[in-house]
Amino acid sequence: MTKKVLVPIADDTEELEAVSIIDILRRAGALVTVASVHERLQVTASRGVKLVADKSIKSCLDETYDLIALPGGMPGAEHLRDSRELAAILKRQVEQDGLYAAICAAPVVVLQSHGLLEHRRATCHPNFVQQLKDSTAAESRVVVDGTCVTSRGPGTAIEFALKLVEILFGKQKAAEIAQAMVFAFIY
């Protein structure tokens, strides 16, 4: 059975983080839905890359996902935070012990803002570490605490996405993808 993954995006989402997550999870065979939190599907990401979502976040409300993974970027993460639909989907995911993940600004700006980092070790972009309630693991590039996975920035996005593949599909699949991508630093 395939794994369903939701990747929400917005204007000023960090495009390299969003695309790393989408690309690598799809390489693993996941069914990845890219959802805009705006009314329109096309967003302009933080460095001007124009991305077109598959659907609107509103049309994702009745779906369930094996993973919800949030890219960072500012103020993109604020747009994710301010989406009522995404907040509802995230809270349900956490209540149901589903896997959720965030990188860069998103752990603090989205997850912590919604109370979804309580009693979780987490990391985030260095610019946001001082705002983390529990920063004991903040120096790690990828942190897994139960169903919550966090990471630091575009330069850690491949490691983050490969960790998500490892959790959903196993270490062997993650290692195969890392090799095919010529990513030499882990596995």
Place this chain on the structure above:
Amino acid sequence: MTKKVLVPIADDTEELEAVSIIDILRRAGALVTVASVHERLQVTASRGVKLVADKSIKSCLDETYDLIALPGGMPGAEHLRDSRELAAILKRQVEQDGLYAAICAAPVVVLQSHGLLEHRRATCHPNFVQQLKDSTAAESRVVVDGTCVTSRGPGTAIEFALKLVEILFGKQKAAEIAQAMVFAFIY
């Protein structure tokens, strides 16, 4: 004076490579033009990410660039190869000793096909190394030979883009960007 960079894209371009180049060169301050080699501006990249180009490659014919950087992906690289306009722009760039770069399938499928790797050490994706005329440097993650820069895959795309920043803007700028992105592996 700002640096002008051309990044051509097509259906089945590897999105993580394209976005790494665009994102990181824009972080450095380059004026990056994303150009579709198709009639339409929206392309569907190799893992289904929908990217919208800034303009068509036809409207780039009269421009000059400080760098032309080609993402890989298959058959995306074949679409780049088959664009007469891009071929003309690339050949002029090489004749005028301008900087040009390619990653993954593109060094072989685009540059070598057009005779633009003659007497150049280069690398490419492992799947294409056997087709490289001169594979003496093929194990390196990023190869600089004169005005030609080549690299291997999505997992080397950040290093590739940072090397292009280093050449155009200096090592200090590349190091600053690597740090801001939490890319720990070089600099």
